[in-house]
Amino acid sequence: xxxxxxxxxxxxxxxxxxxxxxxxxxxxxxxxxxxxxxxxxxxxxxxxxxxxxxxxxxxxxxxxxxxxxxxxxxxxxxxxxxxxxxxxxxxxxxxxxxxxxxxxxxxxxxxxxxxxxxxxxxxxxxxxxxxxxxxxxxxxxxxxxxxxxxxxxxxxxxxxxxxxxxxxxxxxxxxxxxxxxxxxxxxxxxxxxxxxxxxxxxxxxxxxxxxxxxxxxxxxxxxxxxxxxxxxxxxxxxxxxxxxxxxxxxxxxxxxxxxxxxxxxxxxxxxx
Numbered sequence: 001x002x003x004x005x006x007x008x009x010x011x012x013x014x015x016x017x018x019x020x021x022x023x024x025x026x027x028x029x030x031x032x033x034x035x036x037x038x039x040x041x042x043x044x045x046x047x048x049x050x051x052x053x054x055x056x057x058x059x060x061x062x063x064x065x066x067x068x069x070x071x072x073x074x075x076x077x078x079x080x081x082x083x084x085x086x087x088x089x090x091x092x093x094x095x096x097x098x099x100x101x102x103x104x105x106x107x108x109x110x111x112x113x114x115x116x117x118x119x120x121x122x123x124x125x126x127x128x129x130x131x132x133x134x135x136x137x138x139x140x141x142x143x144x145x146x147x148x149x150x151x152x153x154x155x156x157x158x159x160x161x162x163x164x165x166x167x168x169x170x171x172x173x174x175x176x177x178x179x180x181x182x183x184x185x186x187x188x189x190x191x192x193x194x195x196x197x198x199x200x201x202x203x204x205x206x207x208x209x210x211x212x213x214x215x216x217x218x219x220x221x222x223x224x225x226x227x228x229x230x231x232x233x234x235x236x237x238x239x240x241x242x243x244x245x246x247x248x249x250x251x252x253x254x255x256x257x258x259x260x261x262x263x264x265x266x267x268x269x270x271x272x
Contacts, residue, residue, distance in 0.1 A: 072122025
């Protein structure tokens, strides 16, 4: 099984591996519940951009190590910055780190899966909501914790959350933060699947491998079309659908898939 890895060592706060077309980004600060200090945010931003541009990657998985997926901002570092009098760093981090990270996820030309292995709170929940699919361990949960520390929401949650659960429920979850356990998350539409914690890696691996072997250019076009339609009129959405249909219809993958269908064979997609 071919595998590549970044120069990041195993003790890096963000790990990146590529196996069979699946790029896995793993937050690796288990002792800090995978909270995000500045160094981790910088590395996560660079790694997400690397995965987006990596031609060997046709599906991306975002996950964490230990008991947490990601608990958002590292509050120990946050307090230290406040006490040092450098409070401007608390606000520039949104534009320098959080927004570029979530924008890179949003702009991916490939599917993105959140493998939510544990609690996802604050910006950690927002990162999961920015992904296309969310597979949760049955021990996981979401908490939109921003209001608990007297902060507004960030990392795209004002946009993504209401599209998942509706405006009223989104405001409720933001106004009155609480932990939404995995099964409730599934009922609300925050999760696509809930599986036993011991089966999370295998389940996500199977799903990601299937997507990575799929028609990457067509999946990217579908992803773009759905995102575009969320903020445009029906007529405008039809125009983009037409453009995407013409673009994907001209690909080698489309021609190969049609030939395979006629021959009653399984198509092989090469992202061309």
